[in-house]
Amino acid sequence: MAVTLRLPSLASLFSPSISGRYPAVLRRRHQLPRPPPFSLRASAQSTTAETDNRVDGGQRSRVQDRAVTPRSQDFNAWYLDVIDSAELADYGPVRGTMVIRPYGYAIWEAIQEYLNVKFKETGHSNMYFPQFIPYSFIEKEASHVEGFSPELALVTIGGGKELEEKLVVRPTSETIVNHMFTQWIHSYRDLPLMINQWANVTRWEMRTKPFVRTLEFLWQEGHTAHASPEEAEKEAIQMIDVYTKFAYEQAAIPVITGRKSKVETFAGADRTYTIEAMMGDRKALQAGTSHNLGQNFSRAFGTQFTDENGQRQHVWQTSWAISTRFVGGIIMTHGDDTGLMLPPRIAPIQVVIVPIWKKDGERAGVLSAASSVKEVLQTAGIKVKLDDSEQRTPGWKFNYWEMKGVPLRIEIGPRDVSSRSVVISRRDVPGKQGKVFGISMEPTILEAYVKDKLDEIQSSLLLQATSFRDSNIVDVSSYDELKAAISEGKWARGPWSASDADELKVKEETGATIRNGFGAFFDVKLRSLSHCRRRLPSLSPSPVSSRRHHHCCCHAYALSCQCRLSLVVIVAGLPLKTVSCDCERQEVKSSRDDENGWIDGETRSQPDFTLSPLPSLSLSLPNSHPNSTNQGSPISLLDATSCFSNSGAAI
Known part of the structure; x- marks a missing residue:
C-alpha cells in the first residue's frame, strides 16, 4: 500500500x-x-501517479502532494513553500539560522561570479578579515555602536575561561578594517586603498525569514580609503551603480536607486545610497547599499596619511554591500503559483532536457539524441541539465523543474528523433502557449534559437516586474493622498521636506517608511519654506529628455506654486543652482555640514532660474542606468521626490 x-x-x-x-x-x-x-524523492516513490508521456507545463501530477500556496492567498506562506519545494534552503538547528542547499547556493554563486568581475574591473582586490572583533573597536564610533548594539552577538568565554575582553561576532567590518588600514596607510601614495571580502555576518535578528532576514547571512562587503571627499563620493556612487546594473541586467529586478534619509542612513555614515525593489506583495526590499563614511571611522581610529604638501590628513572612506537577501528578492519578484521562476542570467540551470520513451527499444535512440543536444548547448556556453533518471515519469520531471524555475525545457521523444527536432517550453509562459514544436536539432539552428529564447525570457521578466512596480506607485501631492495610497498597499511618490519629525510621524501613523529620493543622486531639496505664503507645490510629470531607455524608473518633474519656492539643486551631493522665491525675493544660500549633507558657508552665484516649466538643465555625469551605453551622456534634471512604501526589509 x-x-x-x-x-x-x-x-x-x-x-x-x-x-x-x-x-x-x-x-x-x-x-x-x-x-x-x-524527501521529494521519497514522496514520489510512495505515490502512484501515472501521467501522459508528454504533459503540458500547466498540468500538475499527483506526485507533487505538497502544492504551493497561491501567492494571492498568503504571500508569506507561498514564499516559504517555494523555498522548501524548490530545495533552496532549510532551517538550521539554531532558531533564526538557515542551511542554504546546493541549488540555492548556486544562485548565490551566480551573483558572486558577476560581481567579482565588476569589483576587479573597478580596481578592487579580494581579501579576508577575522570574524571576531574586539568589543572596544565597536565602541570607538559612537553612532555605530548605538546602531548595532541590539543585534550584536558576543563571545565571553574561550577555551573554558572568561575572556579579558568581549569579542563581537562580525556584524559588519568597518571597525576592524580601519584598525588594519591604520597600519597599512601612511602616505598619499598608499591611496586609494580598495578591498572587498566575501564573508558571513551575524546579526541577532528577532524576526527572521529565510534569505531575507536571518541571524547569519552571507555577503560581500567592500571598503575603500581615499585622499579626498570627492573621491569617496565618486566611489560610493560608482558601487551603487554596479549594484543597479546587476539588478537590471542579471536579476531582471527594476530597482529604484537613491539616497536614504538621515534617519535611515547607516550608523556611522554621512550618506547612504541604496537600491530598493518592489516585491510581489508590494513591500519594499532594500537589496544593496553603498555608504559614504566621510571621516567618521578614520577619526575614531586615527587612520591618517601624509598628503603631497606634507600635512597629516584623515582618509575619506566608503563601504558597500550586497547579501544573500538578493536571492530572496529574486524569488519574491519573479515567482508564481507554480514555484520559482529564475532569470536565465542568474539561473544555475538554464535548460533542462527531458527524454521521453514508452518502449525499451526507443530508449537508446532518445538518450543518444538527448546527449547530442546537451553537448551542443554546453559547447555554446549554456548551462544545461540532462534529466535521464528512470525513476520518475516525464510529467513528474516537468513539474519538478518548473518548480525549480529552469527557464527552458527541451523534450525529446521517438518522433522527435525521427524528425531530428525537439520541443521547447518556456517557464515564463505556462501551458501550451509556451510550447513550440519542431525546432531543428541542427547545432547552429538549435543554439541560436535557445539563446534567443533565453534573452526573450530575461527581457520579459524585467518588463513584467517593471510594469508591476510602476502600476503600484502613486504620485501624491498631499498627506491625505499619501495615506490613501499606503492604505491600498501601494507606494506613494511625492515631495518631501527632509524633516526627520515628518518622516517619523508618517511611519507612526501609516506604517510606511521612506525608501529613497528618486532620480538616483539628483536631489531637489525644498529649503526654508516658512517664508513662502503658499507652501504646497504641485507636481506635473514631464518626459525625461535623455538617451536613457524607456523602462527607467525616474520621471522629470516641474515644481511650481503661486509664488516660486526656494530650492537648491543637488547633484552627487554638490549644490549646482539656487533659486530665489519671488514672494520674498530671498536668495537661498547653500549651507552644508557633515551631518545633513550641505556644504557649510558656501554661497552660489549662478543666475536664478525657474523650475516651472521644466528647465533645460543638462548634466554630463557617469551613467547610472544599466542599459545606457553612452558613458557620460546628457541627463535631464530628474525628480527628487521620495517614495514611501509599506515596510519591507532593510540590510
Missing part, C-alpha cells in the same frame, strides 16, 4: 498562531532532535 509522509509545511512552522505564540511543533523543534527530512 502506498503511504505518503506528511509533515507540517514551512508556513505553519513560521507563522504565529492566533494567540501570538509560535505553534508547539516549532517550539519543540529547538529542544528535540530534528525530524527526518521530507
Whole structure:
C-alpha cells in the first residue's frame, strides 16, 4: 500500500498562531532532535501517479502532494513553500539560522561570479578579515555602536575561561578594517586603498525569514580609503551603480536607486545610497547599499596619511554591500503559483532536457539524441541539465523543474528523433502557449534559437516586474493622498521636506517608511519654506529628455506654486543652482555640514532660474542606468521626490 509522509509545511512552522505564540511543533523543534527530512524523492516513490508521456507545463501530477500556496492567498506562506519545494534552503538547528542547499547556493554563486568581475574591473582586490572583533573597536564610533548594539552577538568565554575582553561576532567590518588600514596607510601614495571580502555576518535578528532576514547571512562587503571627499563620493556612487546594473541586467529586478534619509542612513555614515525593489506583495526590499563614511571611522581610529604638501590628513572612506537577501528578492519578484521562476542570467540551470520513451527499444535512440543536444548547448556556453533518471515519469520531471524555475525545457521523444527536432517550453509562459514544436536539432539552428529564447525570457521578466512596480506607485501631492495610497498597499511618490519629525510621524501613523529620493543622486531639496505664503507645490510629470531607455524608473518633474519656492539643486551631493522665491525675493544660500549633507558657508552665484516649466538643465555625469551605453551622456534634471512604501526589509 502506498503511504505518503506528511509533515507540517514551512508556513505553519513560521507563522504565529492566533494567540501570538509560535505553534508547539516549532517550539519543540529547538529542544528535540530534528525530524527526518521530507524527501521529494521519497514522496514520489510512495505515490502512484501515472501521467501522459508528454504533459503540458500547466498540468500538475499527483506526485507533487505538497502544492504551493497561491501567492494571492498568503504571500508569506507561498514564499516559504517555494523555498522548501524548490530545495533552496532549510532551517538550521539554531532558531533564526538557515542551511542554504546546493541549488540555492548556486544562485548565490551566480551573483558572486558577476560581481567579482565588476569589483576587479573597478580596481578592487579580494581579501579576508577575522570574524571576531574586539568589543572596544565597536565602541570607538559612537553612532555605530548605538546602531548595532541590539543585534550584536558576543563571545565571553574561550577555551573554558572568561575572556579579558568581549569579542563581537562580525556584524559588519568597518571597525576592524580601519584598525588594519591604520597600519597599512601612511602616505598619499598608499591611496586609494580598495578591498572587498566575501564573508558571513551575524546579526541577532528577532524576526527572521529565510534569505531575507536571518541571524547569519552571507555577503560581500567592500571598503575603500581615499585622499579626498570627492573621491569617496565618486566611489560610493560608482558601487551603487554596479549594484543597479546587476539588478537590471542579471536579476531582471527594476530597482529604484537613491539616497536614504538621515534617519535611515547607516550608523556611522554621512550618506547612504541604496537600491530598493518592489516585491510581489508590494513591500519594499532594500537589496544593496553603498555608504559614504566621510571621516567618521578614520577619526575614531586615527587612520591618517601624509598628503603631497606634507600635512597629516584623515582618509575619506566608503563601504558597500550586497547579501544573500538578493536571492530572496529574486524569488519574491519573479515567482508564481507554480514555484520559482529564475532569470536565465542568474539561473544555475538554464535548460533542462527531458527524454521521453514508452518502449525499451526507443530508449537508446532518445538518450543518444538527448546527449547530442546537451553537448551542443554546453559547447555554446549554456548551462544545461540532462534529466535521464528512470525513476520518475516525464510529467513528474516537468513539474519538478518548473518548480525549480529552469527557464527552458527541451523534450525529446521517438518522433522527435525521427524528425531530428525537439520541443521547447518556456517557464515564463505556462501551458501550451509556451510550447513550440519542431525546432531543428541542427547545432547552429538549435543554439541560436535557445539563446534567443533565453534573452526573450530575461527581457520579459524585467518588463513584467517593471510594469508591476510602476502600476503600484502613486504620485501624491498631499498627506491625505499619501495615506490613501499606503492604505491600498501601494507606494506613494511625492515631495518631501527632509524633516526627520515628518518622516517619523508618517511611519507612526501609516506604517510606511521612506525608501529613497528618486532620480538616483539628483536631489531637489525644498529649503526654508516658512517664508513662502503658499507652501504646497504641485507636481506635473514631464518626459525625461535623455538617451536613457524607456523602462527607467525616474520621471522629470516641474515644481511650481503661486509664488516660486526656494530650492537648491543637488547633484552627487554638490549644490549646482539656487533659486530665489519671488514672494520674498530671498536668495537661498547653500549651507552644508557633515551631518545633513550641505556644504557649510558656501554661497552660489549662478543666475536664478525657474523650475516651472521644466528647465533645460543638462548634466554630463557617469551613467547610472544599466542599459545606457553612452558613458557620460546628457541627463535631464530628474525628480527628487521620495517614495514611501509599506515596510519591507532593510540590510
